[in-house]
Structure formats: C-alpha cells, structure tokens
Amino acid sequence: MVDPNVLERHGLKPDEYDRIVQFLGREPNLTELGIFSVMWSEHCSYKSSRVHLKTLPTGGPQVLQGPGENAGAVDIGEGLAAVFKIESHNHPSFIEPYQGAATGVGGIIRDIFTMGARPIALLNSLRFGPLDAPETPRLLEGVVAGIAGYGNSIGIPTVGGEIAFEPSYAGNPLVNVFCLGIAKASDIIKGVASGVGNAVYYVGAKTGRDGIHGATMASAEFDEKSAEKRPAVQVGDPFMEKLLLEACLEVMRTDTLVGIQDMGAAGLTCSTTEMGSRGGAGVEIDVSLVPQRETGMTPYEIMLSESQERMLLVVKRGHEAEVERIFDKWDLHAVHIGNVTDDGLLRVKDRGAVVAEIPNRALTDQAPVYHRPMAPPDYLAEAQQLDLDALPPSREAGRTLSGPANDALMLLLGSPTIGSKRWAFRQYDHMVRTNTLNLPGLGAGVVRIKGTNRALALSVDGNGRYCYLDPYRGAMLAVAEAARNVACAGARPLGATNCLNFGNPERPAIMWQFARAVEGIGAACRALGVPITGGNVSLYNETDGRAIYPTPVIGVVGLLEHADRVVCRRIQGPGDIVILLGEGRGELGGTEYLKLAYDVVRGLPPALDLDAERALQALVVALADGRLIRSAHDCADGGIAVTLAECCFDTGGVGIEASIDEVEVGRDAGLNRAAALFGESASRVVVSVAPDRADEVLSRAADSSVPARIVGRTGGTALRVKAGGKTAIDVTVEEAERVWSTAIDKHFVKRVA
Amino acid sequence: MRARVFVTLKPSVFDPQGKTIADALHTLGYGGVQDVRQGKYFELDLVTTEPAQARALAAEVADKLLANPVIESYRIEVD
Amino acid sequence: MRARVFVTLKPSVFDPQGKTIADALHTLGYGGVQDVRQGKYFELDLVTTEPAQARALAAEVADKLLANPVIESYRIEVD
Amino acid sequence: MKFAIVVFPGSNCDHDAYHAARDVLGQNADYVWHKDTDLKGADVVILPGGFAHGDYLRCGAMARFSPIMREVQAKFQCEHVHIRVEQTDTPFTLACRRGQVLRIPIAHGEGNYFAEPEVIARLEANRQIVFRYTNAAGAVVDDANPNGSAAAIAGLCNETRNVVGLMPHPERACEPVLGSADGLLIFESAVAALKTGVLGGSTRSALEAVG
Ligand SMILES: Nc1ncnc2c1ncn2[C@@H]1O[C@H](COP(=O)(O)OP(=O)(O)O)[C@@H](O)[C@H]1O
Numbered sequence A: 001m002v003d004p005n006v007l008e009r010h011g012l013k014p015d016e017y018d019r020i021v022q023f024l025g026r027e028p029n030l031t032e033l034g035i036f037s038v039m040w041s042e043h044c045s046y047k048s049s050r051v052h053l054k055t056l057p058t059g060g061p062q063v064l065q066g067p068g069e070n071a072g073a074v075d076i077g078e079g080l081a082a083v084f085k086i087e088s089h090n091h092p093s094f095i096e097p098y099q100g101a102a103t104g105v106g107g108i109i110r111d112i113f114t115m116g117a118r119p120i121a122l123l124n125s126l127r128f129g130p131l132d133a134p135e136t137p138r139l140l141e142g143v144v145a146g147i148a149g150y151g152n153s154i155g156i157p158t159v160g161g162e163i164a165f166e167p168s169y170a171g172n173p174l175v176n177v178f179c180l181g182i183a184k185a186s187d188i189i190k191g192v193a194s195g196v197g198n199a200v201y202y203v204g205a206k207t208g209r210d211g212i213h214g215a216t217m218a219s220a221e222f223d224e225k226s227a228e229k230r231p232a233v234q235v236g237d238p239f240m241e242k243l244l245l246e247a248c249l250e251v252m253r254t255d256t257l258v259g260i261q262d263m264g265a266a267g268l269t270c271s272t273t274e275m276g277s278r279g280g281a282g283v284e285i286d287v288s289l290v291p292q293r294e295t296g297m298t299p300y301e302i303m304l305s306e307s308q309e310r311m312l313l314v315v316k317r318g319h320e321a322e323v324e325r326i327f328d329k330w331d332l333h334a335v336h337i338g339n340v341t342d343d344g345l346l347r348v349k350d351r352g353a354v355v356a357e358i359p360n361r362a363l364t365d366q367a368p369v370y371h372r373p374m375a376p377p378d379y380l381a382e383a384q385q386l387d388l389d390a391l392p393p394s395r396e397a398g399r400t401l402s403g404p405a406n407d408a409l410m411l412l413l414g415s416p417t418i419g420s421k422r423w424a425f426r427q428y429d430h431m432v433r434t435n436t437l438n439l440p441g442l443g444a445g446v447v448r449i450k451g452t453n454r455a456l457a458l459s460v461d462g463n464g465r466y467c468y469l470d471p472y473r474g475a476m477l478a479v480a481e482a483a484r485n486v487a488c489a490g491a492r493p494l495g496a497t498n499c500l501n502f503g504n505p506e507r508p509a510i511m512w513q514f515a516r517a518v519e520g521i522g523a524a525c526r527a528l529g530v531p532i533t534g535g536n537v538s539l540y541n542e543t544d545g546r547a548i549y550p551t552p553v554i555g556v557v558g559l560l561e562h563a564d565r566v567v568c569r570r571i572q573g574p575g576d577i578v579i580l581l582g583e584g585r586g587e588l589g590g591t592e593y594l595k596l597a598y599d600v601v602r603g604l605p606p607a608l609d610l611d612a613e614r615a616l617q618a619l620v621v622a623l624a625d626g627r628l629i630r631s632a633h634d635c636a637d638g639g640i641a642v643t644l645a646e647c648c649f650d651t652g653g654v655g656i657e658a659s660i661d662e663v664e665v666g667r668d669a670g671l672n673r674a675a676a677l678f679g680e681s682a683s684r685v686v687v688s689v690a691p692d693r694a695d696e697v698l699s700r701a702a703d704s705s706v707p708a709r710i711v712g713r714t715g716g717t718a719l720r721v722k723a724g725g726k727t728a729i730d731v732t733v734e735e736a737e738r739v740w741s742t743a744i745d746k747h748f749v750k751r752v753a
Numbered sequence B, C: 001m002r003a004r005v006f007v008t009l010k011p012s013v014f015d016p017q018g019k020t021i022a023d024a025l026h027t028l029g030y031g032g033v034q035d036v037r038q039g040k041y042f043e044l045d046l047v048t049t050e051p052a053q054a055r056a057l058a059a060e061v062a063d064k065l066l067a068n069p070v071i072e073s074y075r076i077e078v079d
Numbered sequence D: 001m002k003f004a005i006v007v008f009p010g011s012n013c014d015h016d017a018y019h020a021a022r023d024v025l026g027q028n029a030d031y032v033w034h035k036d037t038d039l040k041g042a043d044v045v046i047l048p049g050g051f052a053h054g055d056y057l058r059c060g061a062m063a064r065f066s067p068i069m070r071e072v073q074a075k076f077q078c079e080h081v082h083i084r085v086e087q088t089d090t091p092f093t094l095a096c097r098r099g100q101v102l103r104i105p106i107a108h109g110e111g112n113y114f115a116e117p118e119v120i121a122r123l124e125a126n127r128q129i130v131f132r133y134t135n136a137a138g139a140v141v142d143d144a145n146p147n148g149s150a151a152a153i154a155g156l157c158n159e160t161r162n163v164v165g166l167m168p169h170p171e172r173a174c175e176p177v178l179g180s181a182d183g184l185l186i187f188e189s190a191v192a193a194l195k196t197g198v199l200g201g202s203t204r205s206a207l208e209a210v211g
C-alpha cells in the first residue's frame, strides 16, 4: 500500500486507491498513480458533475456534434457547421493573469481547430472583485492583455464578451473563453484513435515541466528542489499555435487522419487515453521519443506535463510521409511516438521498457462518479426576503429617492459592470478576418460567413448575483439573456455551450447550487430550443472557504440567413418610433440598482416565463428578417432606463424622448419610480422603427401575443424619460455617454501614449 | 550612482521569445548560437552614493515593480 | 560560452516605459530613483569557446536581429 | 492585373488582403509562401499585416510579464481612425484626392513610427510621407494621432515611390458592411496605376502593411 501522504498529495481518496488496485489487479507504480490522479481529478473526470450534466438537453435536428468531443457543432446550412465551446481558465489566471488568460485562449482555440474548423471568433466572460479594490485593476489589466496578446497575434477577432465586478470574485476571478470556428459539416474530425498499427504522432511545442500540478506531485522521487523546477505557470506561444493551426488545417484537408486531439489539461495522458477510449482501442507510446525542452524528465513528468501548444494525431497507415511533409513546411516536426493497439490499454514505455499499463476505460468512462449530498445554503431563505418598505437609506440619500432619477441613472451608467467595456475591447483585434458586422459593444458579436449570405451572432452571458439568490431561476435567466442577445441581432438561436463556475462541490450547499443551476439551464434550453452541445465545469472556485457566486456562463450561437439584415443596439437617427416589446413589472430583487443605491443584494431575481420569452425572441428575429426594425436592444442590467440610454450611445448624440408606465412595488413614490426605471424584469426588448412601420410592428407583436407599446421617439440630444407621466430622467446624451464610457478607464492612471 | 537590473524568466519557465529568436537565427544560418533567452534590462539612476544602499533600493524596486516573482527572477549590478 | 547583449534606446530617443516606471516610483515614494531607462537583455549560448569569436558573433546577431539600429544601440559582454 | 499576397508563417491579415483583392475588387490574386522564390508574375505584391515571425522581438514582445510593464506598454488598439492622403503620385494613392480623409481601422501595439528629425525632414522634402493621422476634418491634431507617431506619419513610400508601407489596414475597410469602404481606394489605385501605365508597366509595386 502506498504512503497515505503520497495519495493525499495526488488528491486521491483511499477508496479511489482501492478501485485503482482493482482495475489493475495490482498496486500501481508512481507513474500510474500520477496518471490516475489527473484523469480522476474533478477537472478531467467530472466526477461530481457528471450525473447532473446528463440531464441537459443535447439533441436537435441542427446538432451535428453534442457533448463528448473537443467541441460541439451545429448545422448552419449550405453544408457548413459552426463548431464552438467555452472553457474556464480561472485558477491559472489568478496566479498569473497575463499568461493564465493567454493560455486559456490558446486552449480553447485548439479545441476548435482540433475538430477541423477554422476559428473565426473569440468571446470571453470575466468576473473580478470591485474595480476600486487595490488588486483588481492589475488583474483586469493582465487578463485583458493576455487575451489580447494571444488572440491578436494568432489573428482571430475577439468580437464580444462580458465583464462584471462583484466582491465575491475578489479572491477568485473568473476567466471563461469561448471560441467558434467554421468547418464543412462533412469534414468534422474527431478525437479518436483506432485501426491497429496506425501511427500516433506528436506535434508542436516541446514538453517541459510546466503545469505539473502541485497537488498531484509527490513521492520520494521528487525532492524540494525538483518541485522548484516545475513552475505551475504555463507560458503561451501564440506563434507556435498559429503554425499548428495552419498546419493542422492543411493536414485535415488531406485524407490522412484517423483522429486528432490537443493536449490540454493532463496533457499527453488525457489525449492518449481519451482518444483510445473513444475509438475502443489501445494506445502505446514511448515517452523517450517525446520532444523535451528540459533534460532528465521522468516518464511521470512527461505524461503529466501541461506544456501548451501540443497536438496528438493518429495517422492512417501509409500516409505518414505526407503528414510529416506538411508539418515540415510549417517548420514543425511531427514525431512518431507510438501506435494504436487492439488491447484497450494505455501502455507507456520508456526506451522500450513498460513504465505504465492501464485500461483506457478505467481512466475515462469508468472513472468514479459521485452523487454528492446536496442541501440549500443557509443564507438562502434570508437573502431571498426583500421588504422594499424597510430598505436602509440609499447611498445617495434624498437625492436618488426624491429628486429626479438622473443621479441614479448616472450611478448605474458609471458602474464598471454596466459602463462601456471599450477599455477592454479596443485592446482586442476585433476586425481581423474582415467578417465582423457587429463590433463588440453593440450587443451580440456578429460575424459573416464568407462565401455565403449568412452570418452568426454570438453572445456569452451569466449573472452570478441572480444565481446566488436563486440558482435555478438565475441560470434560466442567463440562458434567456444569451439567446435574447443573439435574437436582438436578428439571429435565430441554434445552440448553446456552458461553463459552470462554482465553489467546492464537497459542500452540500454548493452541490445544491450546482444541481439547481443545471436544472435551470436544462429547462430554459429545452423551452427556447437551444440544445447544449458542450461546455466545461470549473469547481473549487473559493478562497478561504468563501465561494464565488454560483456562476453558470452560457454561450449562445444564432444564425442570420441574410447577413445584411443584422441589427444592433444603436438607434439610427432622429424621427424613429421607440417600441417596448414585453412588460416591466418593477422587479428590483437582485438588481444592480439595489446593489449600487442601497448596497443590498437580496430578493428573488426577476421571474421568467419561458413561453413569453420564446415568443419574444421569435418575434424580434422575424421583425429583423422583415426589415421592420432599425435597432434592437434587450433590457438587462439597469433596466429600461439604462437600455434607452445605451440605444443613444455611439450615435453622435442622438437622444430619445420616452414615457413609461408607473409600477407600484411599495409605499415610497421614489422607489416605485426607480422600480419602473431600473427594475430588471426579463423578456423585454426595446426596438426602434421607422414611423411608417410602427403599426405593422405592433400588429405583428399582437399576432405573437407579445405585449408591445410605443414608448417614445428618437431625436434631440437628450434622454428624457417620464414615468407615470412625470419627468424622471432628463440628461444630455453627451453627459450620460461620458459617464458611461469612462466607467472603467477612470480606474486606471493616465498613461503616456 | 547607477544600478542595473536584469530580469529573466526563471530557468524552467518556457521562453517563447528566446526560442523564436533562436529558431530564426538557425534559419539565418547561425548554427553557432545554441540557445537564446530573452529578458528585460533596467538602468536606474539613484541619488545615493552608497553601493549597499543602491543595491537595496534596486532590489526593492525590482520586487515591487520590475519583476514578476511568479515567473521571473532578477540580478542587480551597481557601479 | 555565453554572450550577453544589452539593447537600449539611443539616448536621444524618448523612453516612455522608463519614464512611466520612474513616475510610478515617485508616486510610490521612491524619490531616490531619479531616472529609469528600460532595455532588452539577451543571453546567447554559443558553441564557440573563443571570447573574440563569441563577441563578433553576438555583435553580428545583434546587428541583424536583436537591435533596431534606427532607435537602439547595444552593448555586449562575454564570459 | 495580378496581386501576390506574401504569407509568412505568422501572417494573420493575409486572408483579408486576398479577400479584398480577389472577392471585392475582382482581381487575380494569389498567395505566395514566404519560402518561395517566384512571385508568379504578380504586378502588385502585398506584404500583409500580422505577426509575420511571431514578432516577439520588436512588436508586442515586452508587454508581457510584470504588472508595471503592462501599465506602461502602449496597449494594442483596434478602432477606426482617419488618415489624410498627402501624396497622390504613388501607385496606391492614385485614385485619391490630395488632402482626402479616409476612415480606416488601425490594429497594432507598437504602431508609432519613429525617426530622427533629420530623417523626417528628408522624407518631407522627398514627399515620401503618403498618409498622416488627422481628425475627421483632416486636421493634424494630437488627439487624432492614435499612437504618438512622429509627424503623425501613418504611411510612407520609398524614394522610387513604388513601395508604400502603412500602419492602418485598408483591407479591413473595403466593404460598407464593415463600416467603411475607404480602403478600397488604395486597392483601386493599384489597379488604375497598372492600367494607365503610370508604373511603366513592368515595375512591380508593393504594399506593405506594417500594422
Ligand atoms: N457543462 C457542460 N455541459 C455539457 N457538456 C460539458 C460540460 N462540461 C463539459 N462538457 C463536455 O465534457 C467534455 C469534456 O470536457 P473538457 O474536459 O472540458 O474538454 P477538454 O478535454 O477539451 O478540456 C467535452 O465534450 C465537453 O463539451
């Protein structure tokens, strides 16, 4: 029996060790133990989450590839597939923001081109602590620079994303990155190894001691000094990845590959076993053949290294020379490190001597699965209570409540979560490849598909605060918002991917949040017709026992059959009619307004009627397709007041004059007005319409049973909003836009040009 | 007096810049260059005329601003 | 043997990085740092064991690749 | 009329230049691998933007590690800017008016051109400054210079005037759906230059995207 310390340092429980012995019929050696430890880690095995993920809807006529491969794929017509996935790089980004975020981008790009798709768009979803906390600007700056540094150099535009700031992420920022690529539907390539005797090739960067995880390292073999030699931080090399991308796509155009997979988490171990397992085959490699960056690496280190920019290929017999020639052209050297076998084993040799031999399926399908205990968190019942008549004094006491609501609007527009993200996305090359029809900041990112009339709209959304207050409803709202954003570009939502960021699953409260969120995602995806085609789970996001807000992030991909019918949030000029689709109910629970004005995070998130949401989205898509609307913007953070203001931004100062209904949520008239303006009721979209089209839009809405009414008109240079007939907001667009556009910049010192 | 601070990646940290330069040199026919590592270099003009003080100040500045301790180490020269 | 190449901006060229570091240091209370100039630093592992040859090779490489002659100059040390 | 687009291993704007030349302009265009020795009879050679060899050394290499370095590094920036056409007697500006203001995106980290004052004076005297950063009205003002480029230089030509290098990306501004079609003028100039024989037919010209 191995030393319990060694087991613990490998993150393996005693009963898991017993299972290993059972699978092998003997005690594992250290290399084998290392391999089991990474493959059975939460990250690779999904042992806590798998039972829940199984409940997600993954099918649909448009789905070409559901979960289980390196990325999912949906049919976008004309023989093409959109291949996409989201992944987290939270922990590495906290240790080293630049490299952590950069290698996160590198990893998700590899997942996409591994499937035979050319990556054409990136998005990201980021969470940090409050921007005025001393650590945050450094983290934000590093993460954004890392994303830019990698994506820009490789030439893939970053066309969208989201950033939010909440105290719960202060000790554990979230960096989720999404990538989408285009492939011929018939040419999608999978990560399988099969065909006894076929060659297994290694290509890309050399293997170093990077990323061999502290927790999984142990034993007498490794002393203090060798630990020092293994940096936890991986350094990305976008230039190498660009070569790999081009070379792999070129190889894939030939008929030479059986399968291919990138080496991501758990490196060579994960890629060999997963490919073998999917193909029902065995894989045998000799680690001495693996290109190494450092001397004296052990088989353990080589198998567990997470060096970036490496790929594993299974080549059809007889095509070895052709594959090698293509890689040579790109100055890459494909190395034959092993072969496919028929025994279903992962066999690792070192100069011919077997150093590990494990059934593939023991490492994959037969990895442990846990039904972890669940219980609602203690805080929940209390946090869900919201008595609007008993709120503490607002931060802007007096003014916010009894004066015009200008101050509250400015407070919201100037908050970094709502304010413009231009500070970040101007650092991203969002135009390279000349496909970007809707630039970042205008709603969903929209990229056209050259050679067709089509375009895809992409959005990633999450709302940790809602999920904290109700993970089921919060997760549904995240799906709804991502799909609604896509619909607001005029695109029909086709499919979704998800990244589930949670705390420690061994705590019943966290597991409960997780399970409820997955149920919510499932319900919303089913109702809205967007199957989940893949995703990623990131657990243990906590510091000192304090977990982040439960944060499912949803990426939705939608299709525009006519790229030229795309719309965005910007109104197009004066004289148009502004119509609100959907209804505000003055819901203040969990809103940005309550948080900013009252420092209160309570109540239930807005209710969501999935049938109404589906009808609304279908209507918006139809209106855009019929060229009946000139802009569309969904109401989310900050309610309709912020939405109307955002419709005016980036237009050169064109204003809106609007009038909305009163709501009654409590005794205080000021708070009732705030609820009407800043409440975050779901399923609402503000559209602008040429005057002669307003009637048609209203009647189409009526046909779809979507509430709709004219709330105003574009023009002038001010945003004026009446609530219940009384002027509530009256600001110049210029002033509001200044506050909004400097919300993030103002936290950074002025720097030289 | 002047302190010079050399910041380099820790030996085990992959240096893609250095590697790319080395590759480029090989392509250009400079086989005599086996390996390249790239770092940063700072010259600090200091008020002090005390070498020990200068060194201490430079080290403090390097720790705080010039080097990223997670992946880099530094060396100081004073003259 | 090893050659070390220090590339710095020519004195007449404004060094915004150096200046910003100096400013940042002043803000942090390091008045004792009067000025900062930033440069690049390369370690070349060379096959040759001849100091003169090493120096010549490093200079050639610096001219060709490592320094931008329009705005930068360099210095070489061999050991 | 034939365009050759040279592909370096790390080029990332090669597809964009190809698309502009072939799909938008309807010209003959071909990629040329950087290791090739034959330009396949091209009349115009485009060296596209991107990170040709990783560009670790001079572009964006240093912004990487320590926090302060990020603080001070000129950040990568991507947005539309205005450039003014200073010279129209190059093959790439022939179809422009002198003083015409074009709206074209930039996308670069270290995009600022630098030269000693004597060099700038010589460029000026030789009329080699082809584009300058200006505001929408065509005025050279500090605010409109996105990267602190010396003398607001956005593009230059060689002494023989057949090679033009510029920092902004005209290939990204060739279609109205992308927000601007002003870049098309630069490609159309090349086509016109060849047709009208301004280049004496056989002289090959090159457009180099520095950004
Ligand atoms: N939240 C999720 N929902 C659906 N599928 C998921 C989810 N998380 C992970 N998956 C799927 O599980 C598989 C393994 O994921 P992962 O280990 O993250 O992939 P990789 O090996 O590329 O890192 C993938 O096919 C992924 O799509």
Ligand SMILES: [Mg+2]
Residues within 6 Å of the ligand: A070, A111, A262, A264
């Ligand atoms: Mg993968």
